[in-house]
Amino acid sequence: MIGTDVVYRNENFLQVIKSYYQLTKPRIIPLLLITTAASMWIASNGEVNSFKLFITLLGGTFAAASAQVMNCIYDRDIDYEMLRTRTRPIPSGRVRSRHALIFAFILGFLSFSLFVAYINLLSGLLAMSGIVFYMLVYTHFLKRNSSQNIVIGGAAGSIPPLVGWAAVTGDLSWAPWILFTIIFLWTPPHFWALALMLKDDYAQVDVPMMPVVEGEESTVHQIWLYTLLVIPCTFLLIYSTETLGFLYGMSALILGVMFAQKTWLLKQNPLDKSLARSLFKFSILYLMLLCAAMVVDSLPITHKVITILGNNLNIFANYIWP
Known part of the structure; x- marks a missing residue:
């Protein structure tokens, strides 16, 4: 894990917002949302409800962001060792791990709440299963232990179409x-x-x-x-x-x-x-x-x-x- 040589720096408000935004690895999320949206369009025979689409994509964004923030927390040690990733918010000292964890839980809670309140329970459970699988199976058990890590771990990134379909039909x-x-x-x-x-x-x-x-x-x-x-x-x-x-x-x-x-x-x-x-x-x-x-x-x-x-x-x- 990160040593004590990391000095946590104070930043202005906009810099703090940017740091937390970077924790979510925003470049990864759009591709997940595209597969979710495609599934919803197919499930609705091309006549998807715009409000349901918006809430599903918003909930999916929060779920994916939560998983990525947790990944940043878990991988902070190897991120610190690599020059390419040392400038990320946690290893660079711009965000504390415990604050990032709170942020991840808030994102996950918002995601599940949106699905349950406005869509259905199945879609919310599927979104949460994506977070659990990504963190527990891929990040914890596979990433540092098996060359087949991305093969099995890829199931986490394959869940968004299930979420989109369940959001429209309520089943799979x-x-x-x-x-x-x-x-x-x-x-x-x-x-x-x-x-x-x-x-x-x-x-x-x-x-x-x-x-x-x-x-x-x-x-x-x-x-x-x-x-x-x-x-x-x-x-x-x-x-x-x-x-x-x-x-x-x-x-x-x-x-x-x-x-x-x-x-x-x-x-x-x-x-x-x-x-x-x-x-x-x-x-x-x-x-x-x-x-x-x-x-x-x-x-x-x-x-x-x-x-x-x-x-x-x-x-x-x-x-x-x-």
């Missing part, structure tokens, strides 16, 4: 679990690409990320395998549950081909950090565009347009080949 069918699986399988290629870039940092603090323990070639091989798993899984929303249709299917196909190409290039050059960076950035874009395709495909107007186009194509085909 097959479709949200397919969304859960898509994100679960997407997480290793996404995070291991980042780990390839930060291999030396993880090795410095003895965190057994895959590139540190198994090496770059083995890691890239695993990235390739998970990519080959996640791409066909995206089509289950069409062929298994018939939740989505043609527009989403074409988007998933195009994005899947691009994802596979990026991964294949890295597989041919596992030591190239620029390719790892490119894959990491594209993996974010991939999930965002995939979720956007889910939303657009779920809209009633999309169904009408595709139906009209389909009818016109049939008329044209019958005219050409009577």
Whole structure:
């Protein structure tokens, strides 16, 4: 843990607000909210209630922020050792651990209260389960003890679609679990690409990320395998549950081909950090565009347009080949 050499500094009010904001790792949260929103749009057949959407995303933001603040508290020792993370609020002495813990509990309480008061109990319990799984299973048991940490721990980041679906329907069918699986399988290629870039940092603090323990070639091989798993899984929303249709299917196909190409290039050059960076950035874009395709495909107007186009194509085909 952090030694006594950390001097806690007084700051003005705006600097304090900024420090607590940084504790939540705000760059991570939007991607979680995008998957939540996509799930809500699908569950509501493209006609999501705006108030319910707002409260669910707000509650999800508080839950994710709570988990990230707790992660900052737990990892303050390794954050202090790495130059890249030493300037974070806790290791730099801008926020005390006990104050951060109070902040995390307040965020968690606000999240659960919003879900229970305005949405339903199931969505609130799912949001809290994400915090517990992220902290207990990933951060405490796996992160510093297993090279498979991000594989199993990825389940925490896969919970938001379950929350979104439960917020709309009050239950969980097959479709949200397919969304859960898509994100679960997407997480290793996404995070291991980042780990390839930060291999030396993880090795410095003895965190057994895959590139540190198994090496770059083995890691890239695993990235390739998970990519080959996640791409066909995206089509289950069409062929298994018939939740989505043609527009989403074409988007998933195009994005899947691009994802596979990026991964294949890295597989041919596992030591190239620029390719790892490119894959990491594209993996974010991939999930965002995939979720956007889910939303657009779920809209009633999309169904009408595709139906009209389909009818016109049939008329044209019958005219050409009577």
